[in-house]
Amino acid sequence: MATPDALLVIIRHATHSSNWLREGLDAALVAAAFGQPVHLLFMGQGIMALLKEQGSGAPGQKATLPTIDMLEMYDIDKLWVAEEALQGMHLSADSLVEGITLIADQEIPGLLQQHTQILNF
Amino acid sequence: MILHILTKAPDSIVATQMQQAIGGQDAVLLIEEAVTAALDPSWQAWQQCQSRIFLLSEDLISRGLASIATDNELPTLEMDGFVALTEQYEKTVTWY
Amino acid sequence: MSETKIYRYLDSQNMYPLDPEGYLVNQSQWDESVARLMAEEEGLMLTAEHWEVIKVVRAFYQRYEMAPAMRPLVKATKNALGEEKGRSIYLMQLFPGSPAKRIARLAGLPKPTNCL
Numbered sequence: 105m106a107t108p109d110a111l112l113v114i115i116r117h118a119t120h121s122s123n124w125l126r127e128g129l130d131a132a133l134v135a136a137a138f139g140q141p142v143h144l145l146f147m148g149q150g151i152m153a154l155l156k157e158q159g160s161g162a163p164g165q166k167a168t169l170p171t172i173d174m175l176e177m178y179d180i181d182k183l184w185v186a187e188e189a190l191q192g193m194h195l196s197a198d199s200l201v202e203g204i205t206l207i208a209d210q211e212i213p214g215l216l217q218q219h220t221q222i223l224n225f
Numbered sequence: 226m227i228l229h230i231l232t233k234a235p236d237s238i239v240a241t242q243m244q245q246a247i248g249g250q251d252a253v254l255l256i257e258e259a260v261t262a263a264l265d266p267s268w269q270a271w272q273q274c275q276s277r278i279f280l281l282s283e284d285l286i287s288r289g290l291a292s293i294a295t296d297n298e299l300p301t302l303e304m305d306g307f308v309a310l311t312e313q314y315e316k317t318v319t320w321y
Numbered sequence: 322m323s324e325t326k327i328y329r330y331l332d333s334q335n336m337y338p339l340d341p342e343g344y345l346v347n348q349s350q351w352d353e354s355v356a357r358l359m360a361e362e363e364g365l366m367l368t369a370e371h372w373e374v375i376k377v378v379r380a381f382y383q384r385y386e387m388a389p390a391m392r393p394l395v396k397a398t399k400n401a402l403g404e405e406k407g408r409s410i411y412l413m414q415l416f417p418g419s420p421a422k423r424i425a426r427l428a429g430l431p432k433p434t435n436c437l
Contacts, residue, residue: 114318116239116242130434133390133434136392137390137391137392137393139392147242147245148238148242149238166386167386170384170385170386170387171385171386171387173384173385174384174385174387174393177381177385177389177393177396177397178390178392178393179392179396186245209245212245212246213245213246213247213248213249213251214248216227216246216248216318217226217227217248220315220316221316222227222316222318224318224319224320224321
C-alpha cells in the first residue's frame with residue numbers, strides 16, 4: 105500500500121489552535137512539489153482539518169479546506185484517518201472530505217514502519 | 226524500527242497518540258515534560274516497550290526527578306546514550 | 322500572503338505598485354492591461370496560448386487560494402486544456418525560466434508559496 109520512498113506526514117493539530125496544521129500541510133506540499141510521494145496520516149484533533157463543512161475562520165486566516173482540496177493537484181491522494189480517534193470525536197467518515205481511508209489503531213505502527221521518512225506535526 | 230521521542234507528559238493526548246504508533250521493535254526516549262513518567266511506574270508504556278524505553282537523565286536532573294527514577298528502578302540514558310540510540314534506529318519521530 | 326511592501330511601480334504614472342519580487346501589491350488592480358504591461362517589461366508578447374494558461378492559474382487560485390507550483394500547474398493545465406498542453410515542456414516554452422512563478426506574476430497573484 106505504501107510507495108517505497110514515500111514521506112509520511114502526520115497531522116495531529118486542529119486548524120485554529122496553532123500553526124502546526126498549516127506547517128504540516130506546507131511541508132507536504134513542498135515535498136510533493138519536488139516530486140516526492142507524500143502520504144498523510146490524520147490523528148486526534150488533526151482530523152478536524154478534513155471536516156467538509158468547515159468555514160474560513162478568522163479574517164486574515166487562511167482557510168484549510170481549499171488546501172485540503174488542493175492536495176490531489178499535488179498528487180497527494182493517500183489520506184489516512186485514525187478510525188478510533190474519529191469515533192472518539194463522535195464523527196463519522198461521512199462528515200469528512202472525499203477520498204480518505206480509515207485506518208485501525210493497530211495498523212498505525214505498521215503504517216509508520218512502511219515509510220522511510222516521517223514528519224510529525 | 227523507529228525511535229520515538231516524547232516531549233509531553235505521560236497523561237497527555239500526545240503520549241496516547243505516540244503509544245498508538247509504537248511498533249514491536251520500536252524504542253522510546255522520554256525527554257522534557259515526558260520525564261515526569263518517572264513518577265508513575267504503572268504507566269502503560271513502561272510495560273508496552275519493556276527494555277526499549279528510557280528517561281533522559283539531563284531532564285530528570287533539571288526537574289529534580291533523578292532519585293525518584295532510581296527508586297522506581299526506571300531506565301535512564303545520558304546524552305551520549307541518546308546519540309547512540311538515534312544512530313541505532315533508522316528513523317526518529319518526535320512527538321510534541 | 323501578498324507582500325505589502327512597495328518596492329517600485331510597474332508604470333510611469335505610479336498606479337501599480339509592485340513588491341520586491343515584481344508581484345502586484347494590490348491584487349484587485351489586476352486586469353488584462355496590467356498583465357500586458359508586466360509581460361512587456363519581461364520582453365514577452367502575450368498570445369492566445371499565454372492567456373489561456375494565465376486563466377487556468379487564476380481559476381486555480383480562485384478555487385484553492387494558492388498559486389500552483391510547477392507540478393500542480395501542469396496537472397491543472399492538463400485538466401483544463403488537454404494532454405497536449407498539460408506538459409512542463411509546453412509551459413516552459415511559453416513562459417521560459419520558471420513558469421509557475423512567471424505566470425503567477427502575470428496573473429496578478431502572489432508568488433506560489435511552495436515554489437523555490
